[in-house]
Amino acid sequence: MKYTKDYRLGFTGKAQHILDQLTLEEKVHLMSGRMSLEQEMRNQQEDPDNLHYNYVPYPAGGIERLGVPELRFCDGPRGVVCSRGKSTCFPVPMLRGASFDVELEEKIGRAIASEILAYGGNYFGGVCINLPYNPGWGRSQETYGEESFLLGKMGAALVRGVQSGGVIACIKHYAFNQMENARFKVNVTCDKRTEREVYLPHFKDCIDAGAASVMSSYNKYQGAYCGHNAYLLNDVLKGEWGFDGFVISDFYWGVKDTVEAANGGQNIEMAHTRFFGEKLLDAAKSGLVSENTINDAALRIIRTLLAFDNTKTGNADPSVLACPEHIDLALQSARKGITLLQNKNHVLPFERDKIQRILVLGELGRLEPIGDHGSSWVRPPYVISPMQGIRMAAPYAEVTFDDGKDLERAKALAERADAVVMVLGYDHNDEGEFVSAEAAEGYTGSMGGDRRRSLGLHKPDIALIQALGPCNAKTAVVLIGGNTIMISEWKDEVSAILMAYYPGMEGGRALGEILFGAINPSGKLPFVLPENERDLPQVDWDADEQFYDYYHGYTRLDNAGIQPLLPFGFGLSYTRFAFSDAEFGGDDEGITATCTVTNSGEREGAEVVQMYVGFKNSALDRPVRVLGAFDRVSLKPGESHRITLQCPLEKLRYFDEKSGTMKLEHIPHEVFIGNACSDAHLLAGSVDL
Numbered sequence: 142m143k144y145t146k147d148y149r150l151g152f153t154g155k156a157q158h159i160l161d162q163l164t165l166e167e168k169v170h171l172m173s174g175r176m177s178l179e180q181e182m183r184n185q186q187e188d189p190d191n192l193h194y195n196y197v198p199y200p201a202g203g204i205e206r207l208g209v210p211e212l213r214f215c216d217g218p219r220g221v222v223c224s225r226g227k228s229t230c231f232p233v234p235m236l237r238g239a240s241f242d243v244e245l246e247e248k249i250g251r252a253i254a255s256e257i258l259a260y261g262g263n264y265f266g267g268v269c270i271n272l273p274y275n276p277g278w279g280r281s282q283e284t285y286g287e288e289s290f291l292l293g294k295m296g297a298a299l300v301r302g303v304q305s306g307g308v309i310a311c312i313k314h315y316a317f318n319q320m321e322n323a324r325f326k327v328n329v330t331c332d333k334r335t336e337r338e339v340y341l342p343h344f345k346d347c348i349d350a351g352a353a354s355v356m357s358s359y360n361k362y363q364g365a366y367c368g369h370n371a372y373l374l375n376d377v378l379k380g381e382w383g384f385d386g387f388v389i390s391d392f393y394w395g396v397k398d399t400v401e402a403a404n405g406g407q408n409i410e411m412a413h414t415r416f417f418g419e420k421l422l423d424a425a426k427s428g429l430v431s432e433n434t435i436n437d438a439a440l441r442i443i444r445t446l447l448a449f450d451n452t453k454t455g456n457a458d459p460s461v462l463a464c465p466e467h468i469d470l471a472l473q474s475a476r477k478g479i480t481l482l483q484n485k486n487h488v489l490p491f492e493r494d495k496i497q498r499i500l501v502l503g504e505l506g507r508l509e510p511i512g513d514h515g516s517s518w519v520r521p522p523y524v525i526s527p528m529q530g531i532r533m534a535a536p537y538a539e540v541t542f543d544d545g546k547d548l549e550r551a552k553a554l555a556e557r558a559d560a561v562v563m564v565l566g567y568d569h570n571d572e573g574e575f576v577s578a579e580a581a582e583g584y585t586g587s588m589g590g591d592r593r594r595s596l597g598l599h600k601p602d603i604a605l606i607q608a609l610g611p612c613n614a615k616t617a618v619v620l621i622g623g624n625t626i627m628i629s630e631w632k633d634e635v636s637a638i639l640m641a642y643y644p645g646m647e648g649g650r651a652l653g654e655i656l657f658g659a660i661n662p663s664g665k666l667p668f669v670l671p672e673n674e675r676d677l678p679q680v681d682w683d684a685d686e687q688f689y690d691y692y693h694g695y696t697r698l699d700n701a702g703i704q705p706l707l708p709f710g711f712g713l714s715y716t717r718f719a720f721s722d723a724e725f726g727g728d729d730e731g732i733t734a735t736c737t738v739t740n741s742g743e744r745e746g747a748e749v750v751q752m753y754v755g756f757k758n759s760a761l762d763r764p765v766r767v768l769g770a771f772d773r774v775s776l777k778p779g780e781s782h783r784i785t786l787q788c789p790l791e792k793l794r795y796f797d798e799k800s801g802t803m804k805l806e807h808i809p810h811e812v813f814i815g816n817a818c819s820d821a822h823l824l825a826g827s828v829d830l
């Protein structure tokens with residue numbers, strides 16, 4: 142297949158031939174970005190057409206005389222950032238993670254690739270697979286959940302989709318980039334098992350899936366900036382994992398020292414040159430950076446660009462931008478990811494014939510909840526707000542909006558409504574990429590950052606729920622946000638709770654369809670929802686030093702014997718699914734779990750069947766269980782399907798510190814199959830390996 146690692150390696154000879162003809166200056170030029178932030182901010186102020194950050198692909202390298210194309214960077218991940226109001230805005234990856242839909246993610250990747258080609262780009266910087274140590278991480282929305290296995294599957298699918306569409310995929314931010322405000326300074330440490338079993342496997346999965354590029358992160362790991370980190374870049378990525386592509390720095394501040402970065406395995410300083418360029422040339426001339434190191438970087442860059450060369454194919458087709466097919470993918474994704482967390486007395490779906498007056502409460506109800514205003518901000522031609530989506534789903538009904546600020550007024554409205562939908566949560570000021578107040582002026586206009594105060598709703602939102610929930614039995618809360626939002630304090634005051642994440646340009650439509658039953662919800666939480674946020678690892682968001690424990694999220698609660706409020710993988714449906722006749726087996730390839738899934742309710746629906754593997758019999762300290770496989774299945778009422786899931790042996794190994802290798806334990810492994818990560822939702826067995 143085109144664009145795979147083998148295909149790319151086929152260009153080595155040609156790339157070497159070009160390399161042999163390059164001067165040292167030209168090689169260094171390939172390693173140097175050309176877009177300065179200062180220049181860009183000036184551009185934006187002076188030219189009204191330069192509407193926003195990354196409004197055009199950012200160039201680096203390129204040698205015209207020898208036919209080496211420029212690298213032309215477009216950011217993501219919720220679509221293509223170079224949008225100027227034209228790109229498809231997909232739901233954020235956290236929602237896409239909640240869909241557990243690998244095929245759909247691959248299709249989204251192909252759609253993104255075609256839009257990048259339409260902008261004249263060839264490089265997608267939007268495969269974000271960082272694993273939030275604590276869900277307060279401000280950029281959580283850009284990743285797929287708290288689970289390494291899920292991140293690996295979804296990230297690999299996006300890589301395959303983007304690259305099969307002829308665009309280079311860049312996975313980021315390598316590695317340990319899970320704190321926003323402190324990202325430029327924090328030094329993350331952890332032990333080797335945590336590194337190899339929790340924080341690196343999903344990066345390896347994406348490399349194994351053929352990712353041709355990696356972005357290093359700003360933070361330090363074990364004392365060295367990740368953009369200079371010889372251990373992460375040279376030893377692990379390029380050495381152990383056999384990565385053939387090139388590394389870029391995170392933008393503007395990701396390289397701090399010419400010699401350390403180049404020798405540490407950094408290949409391109411993005412987006413403009415501060416420490417490479419002339420300084421790298423001098424370092425190479427004086428022998429502080431060897432010519433071999435420069436040659437290795439240049440070869441990687443040339444080879445990849447030749448393999449993805451689209452300069453002659455002329456496939457820049459602007460009609461693909463936010464075309465009906467791509468918008469439909471955004472809609473399907475929102476339909477599949479929005480997660481029903483609570484539905485007391487089956488209050489949802491609202492019955493069309495009984496609901497004439499609907500009250501929508503909360504400012505977010507009439508806004509455009511597509512996510513933060515940082516580097517991932519995609520501008521689509523339109524966004525359907527929750528309020529509009531509700532109107533579309535119930536065109537016959539009277540839909541009233543109130544911001545909910547005056548509790549007495551809101552109460553009176555709620556009492557006379559047939560149903561109440563409160564749209565509450567966060568926006569780009571509450572969470573997202575953090576930029577200083579100064580940079581925010583010209584850059585994004587928002588502060589974003591980590592959720593430093595709490596993982597709960599804002600106090601006025603909680604007061605609104607507590608005051609109004611009891612006024613109307615048909616009340617649903619729709620949560621907007623990028624990761625865990627605590628519900629324990631107020632969940633009993635309302636009947637239904639939906640987690641909508643940031644559902645993209647078609648999110649409002651999907652929400653309306655789900656509220657009124659045209660679509661049966663099938664999203665599953667890609668994170669655990671604890672009763673108490675103190676049960677999650679605590680992070681000092683301003684820290685200079687942060688240790689990551691082996692356990693986080695659901696593995697941490699399981700290990701401490703704490704029941705979550707809602708387990709990882711949990712999500713309700715308007716129908717019921719029964720699991721029966723489980724069988725478990727193992728062979729040289731992995732462990733399998735088979736069971737029959739039956740739709741025992743009255744509606745068609747989709748279920749995410751999940752397999753977990755448990756390590757109770759381990760001689761080591763290992764998680765109670767971890768996700769090992771999953772699949773989505775769609776069933777009509779009364780229909781059954783026999784489903785087999787397989788967890789590959791590779792995912793069962795632990796890191797043996799003595800030998801420095803991943804090893805399998807020859808013990809009885811517990812195996813589980815069902816629809817959420819808790820005993821109550823799983824059938825259990827055991828397999829000897």
Ligand code: BGC
Pocket residue numbers: 195216266313391392516
């Ligand atoms: C972000 C990256 C992004 C880059 C370019 C940085 O500030 O951390 O995720 O790709 O900007 O937009």
